[in-house]
Amino acid sequence: MSNEETSSSDYVQSLARGLLVLRAFSAEHPALTLAEAARLTGLTRATVRRSLHTLQKLGYAVTDGKQFELTPRVLDIGYAYLASAQIGEVAQPFMEALSDQLNESVSVAVLDEFEIVYIARVPTKRIMRIGLALGSRLPALVTSMGRVIVAELPPIEQRQFLKSAPFPKMTEKTLNTKAELAKEIALIKQQGWALLDQELEDGVRSIAAPIRDKHGRTIAAINIGTQTGRTKMSQLKDDYLPRLLQAANQITSAMAKR
Incomplete structure (x- = not known):
């Protein structure tokens, strides 16, 4: 995506980062720690933490306190x-x-x-x-x-x-x-x-x-x-x-x- 597109007033950076975190999960990585998600996405741990806890609050992810996993609710998307x-x-x-x-x-x-x-x-x-x-x-x-x-x-x-x-x-x-x-x-x-x-x-x-x-x-x-x-x-x-x-x-x- 171009710099012009990402700097547009219509571009929601927090949403883009949340989707990036969501897409970090895969068959190879069904469960991720904060550090692993940060490494896979290139985002900071703080950003990843906020995204994952938001996904958890909305029912799209669960955690055991260390790792996060997606729930079947993501299939709705x-x-x-x-x-x-x-x-x-x-x-x-x-x-x-x-x-x-x-x-x-x-x-x-x-x-x-x-x-x-x-x-x-x-x-x-x-x-x-x-x-x-x-x-x-x-x-x-x-x-x-x-x-x-x-x-x-x-x-x-x-x-x-x-x-x-x-x-x-x-x-x-x-x-x-x-x-x-x-x-x-x-x-x-x-x-x-x-x-x-x-x-x-x-x-x-x-x-x-x-x-x-x-x-x-x-x-x-x-x-x-x-x-x-x-x-x-x-x-x-x-x-x-x-x-x-x-x-x-x-x-x-x-x-x-x-």
């Missing part, structure tokens, strides 16, 4: 977004139908800064190393849904995104450079879908397509996740892709009627 966005609600029946057809997991995600956030998911009972649920986040550039959404960004915004976004090497198959990634993004834009072969997780493949609003803007993505031992690349393209594109078009059409 996310659910309010999901309800207002309506994408998950609209997509759910089409996702369930697609999952039933293929017996595979189907997900919908949106872009938030440099990550994708899962807003709807129909899982199968097949086990994958990465556990995914509503609200799960992953680096956008190592996911099929993230790449589909980034491919649809306006050119200037896309170049800035590719320059600034993290691009972790998740597996041996993850693309090695951002130059390679830029070529892949251009291909995705041209063909209208993205296919990942074990770039996020060994043994896992996924294929994704964009979901658009009534103005044609990409607002989310839908994907199918599968395993290498069960699904060949040719099957993903020949069998899964047409069904995926149909579901994406159905969701897009349903969103346009809202």
Whole structure:
């Protein structure tokens, strides 16, 4: 965020700091001391203390006197977004139908800064190393849904995104450079879908397509996740892709009627 934006009279610094503290909690850090929260956020201990005690007073956090943990009430914030966005609600029946057809997991995600956030998911009972649920986040550039959404960004915004976004090497198959990634993004834009072969997780493949609003803007993505031992690349393209594109078009059409 620019200095001009943060110095605006409309900018509430205490709220920004409170949200920064809230986002310090994660699967890796479900409980935090004041010192840990200060280190993760870069804020002073005094600022962190005020934010955490405010969250506690409002019912968003609990403490044992040393560590703080979030309560289920924080889900209300996310659910309010999901309800207002309506994408998950609209997509759910089409996702369930697609999952039933293929017996595979189907997900919908949106872009938030440099990550994708899962807003709807129909899982199968097949086990994958990465556990995914509503609200799960992953680096956008190592996911099929993230790449589909980034491919649809306006050119200037896309170049800035590719320059600034993290691009972790998740597996041996993850693309090695951002130059390679830029070529892949251009291909995705041209063909209208993205296919990942074990770039996020060994043994896992996924294929994704964009979901658009009534103005044609990409607002989310839908994907199918599968395993290498069960699904060949040719099957993903020949069998899964047409069904995926149909579901994406159905969701897009349903969103346009809202």
